[in-house]
Amino acid sequence: MSVGVTAEAEEYHSKDFEWETLKQEIENNPSLHYHFLPFPPPPSSSSSSSSSQQQQQTLNDSDAWRKFHNRHSAGKFFKERRYLLKEFPELVSCGESSKLLEVGCGNGSTILPILRGNKDIIVYACDCSSEILERAKEFVETSDVASVKNRFFPFYCDFCTTGFPEWLACNYCRGSRPQKQHDCFSDIEEKNRPQLTYLSRESDSSIAGVDFVTLIFTLSAVPLQGMPRALRDCYSVLKPGGLLFFRDYGLYDMTMLRFEPEQRVGFREYMRSDGTRSYFFSIDVVRNLFVDAGFIEVELEYCCVKSVNRRNGKSMQRVWVHGKFKKPL
Template identity: 35%
Template sequence: MGHYARILTDDELAKLSSDKSAFNDFQKRKLESELQKNWDKFYLRNKTSFFKDRHWTREEFPKILPEACEKGKKLLECGCGVGNLIFPLLEYFPHLFIYACDFSLRAVNYVKSNERFDEGKCFPFVCDLTKDSLKNLINETDVDVCTMIFLLSAIHPANIPAVLRNVFKVLKAGAVVFVRDYGLFDHAQLRFGRGKKMEENLYVRQDGTFAYFFSEDALRKLFVDNGYEELSVSYISNKTINRKKNLEVPRIFIQGTFQKPFPVNDDYVDKFDNLSLQYHTNEQM
């Protein structure tokens, strides 16, 4: 069992099959209610040193997102953290303007206090994308490109449709969303011990943050069901090498690009606004 990027051993399959949800409904609600606080604590502990700057964008973005390399473009980064994508992007593509939002006030403050921060090129702000409307801070249909780098895995899957609908409203027709995240059967998923599984492919880290592992079909369905067109979805196989411990572990990430379609008639916007309204109404029932 497995997929083309990772075939599970019998032991790995047995481990995943034996893992059961360790949380009751009350515990799940409590974890969700404390998520923002736990991310603030994460950045209090690790400050700006936990994640490396994402310099791969210099080579990858012109190939994956040529739109981001054009003059006068506006990019929205969802889940900006302390700026590990923002600052390399602005270094390589200085003509960009970046809207950058994060769940954590502490993370956003680290972006603002970075010596490379330029308020003329970047607008960072705090936002819970599951409920805070982006239209309150960004003009409707103002964004050319959106990035979600290890964002969606940190959100409960039931809340991801609300995030995608929220982002959809500030994208221009034809705008592209780029996603990179944890793929199904990644080494990190197999490392979780007993008592950490919350739901299928959703786990809780020691610090109370979430980690969801996406299949291609799951990621594709989330976007297509919420109004986007699929451009590409695929697993990425990689290896993490620890030379000190002489360890080499397989990593599985998932990468996708999705597009807000061009309208074919005047009913297009109303159709997806009604979809969004229906979703939120069902959430409240």
């Protein structure tokens, strides 16, 4: 790994300040009190009506992210996440033909450094935007990655609204719930799923699960009530003993504090002007979500990084949550 990549990795996994100190500072600032106010519950309605409203909102969220990707399809909006090789060294040291599922791959900013860092790993990558998948495929194929044709398989999957396709199922999940296999992947009826579009996969045959799943700034874009199902889906495609690598926005991150009161759509949940949403995680929330889904916690901590905006010279306090979780053997 080059000196530049090592420096970048250390920058993104450091503790320039203590999270508890930042918490006290933010919560003692009267101008930011609206971030911590209880969020009023939605008006009471029948369970069927509430379920329908949630499904409609989820569809709206997916549509907003598709439009976002279309606007930023050139790829300049994202930088390659080379620091992930330092964060999760298992992606470099894993055995030959290990399989990874990247959830919400975007333009390939996570995929490329992983494919470069391990010439034997096989990557399956999904997103809710066919356009951005084509762009990711183009970026990977025109890169300097060796033997990419047989190691990169992008496919369409709307993580917010449906579970993963049947061919991703691990053998353990197939064997433990044979009466209705698709329950492992989604609480939404099979007939309501959109037709999956395979961009480079030649066969629908089962791959018997994956060794790793990466959730990198993806779960925060899922409505809070949909996160438990999303994590159960991830659990179901992992082989026993497999690892899920997590990185996402942490509570009191600078971007959270920039949201205005009217942009709050839930407790610690916000919506941008373009319709995309973001949730800001505490350690406790992440722990509860993953443990409830069946995972074993391996690592879980805040990454607190102080960076400087090169254009205006202002210091920015960034907070991310770093996690590593294991599916029991």
